[in-house]
Amino acid sequence: MLIYFDNDVASMLTRKDNPQENEAAESLVSLHCNGKIRVCCSRQSHREMERAGKDSVKSLVDGIGSLELVDNDHEVLGFHVQSDYLGGFVACPLVNDVVDGPVYGSLRRLGLKHDDAMHFMYAVYKKCRVFVTVDKHFLGRAKSLKEIEPEIEVMKPSEMVARLKQQGLL
Structure with a gap:
């Protein structure tokens, strides 16, 4: 089973500002490190963490160091190339981080930032299969998100x- 940690849960591993949910998140990371489940996050978490204060960034990023990263999380659209008469050149990739336009559009229309x-x-x-979050914007829209992607469940x-305990994995 592959579980995605939203940035609020990924950050919680360092901040420890919600004891009950933090303990649960740490249990999930422990199961991941022991190979019982797979937990991932994306570079989007890194981008958001970089906006935190300079003193916080390293500890926030270190908190998610053991998690898998979503691979191929961007699409190269092409390159912008400039050259000069002496043979020098510069090539800049044109990259799009939106890897699924229709899903992204549906989520924005749903009101997600x-x-x-x-x-x-x-x-x-x-x-x-599971999107783990404590963000009320997701939790309050769980049914609508299920309509966009029926294969994913949103939960704290x-x-x-609790589900893993029922399944005997914890």
Whole structure:
């Protein structure tokens, strides 16, 4: 089973500002490190963490160091190339981070902000089965998100831990 950690859960591993959910998230990371489940996040988490204060970035990024990253999380559209008469040149890739335009568009129309839509889109792209979050924007839209992507369930870390206990994995 592949689980996606939203940035709020990934950041919680360092911040420890929600004891019950933080303990559950740490349990999920432990299961991941022991090979019982797979937990991933995307570079979108890194981009958001870089916006935190300079003193916080390293500890936030270190907190998700053991998680898988969504691979192929961008699309190269082409290159812009400039050359000069002496043979020098510069090549700049043109990259799009939106890997699934229709899903991203549906999420934006649902009212999710750009960063939130990117996280859920990456979870869909990676074929995750569970999107773990404590963000009320996701939790309050769980049914609508299920209509966009029926294969993904949105839940809190504590709910995921309870499910794994029922399945005998914890």
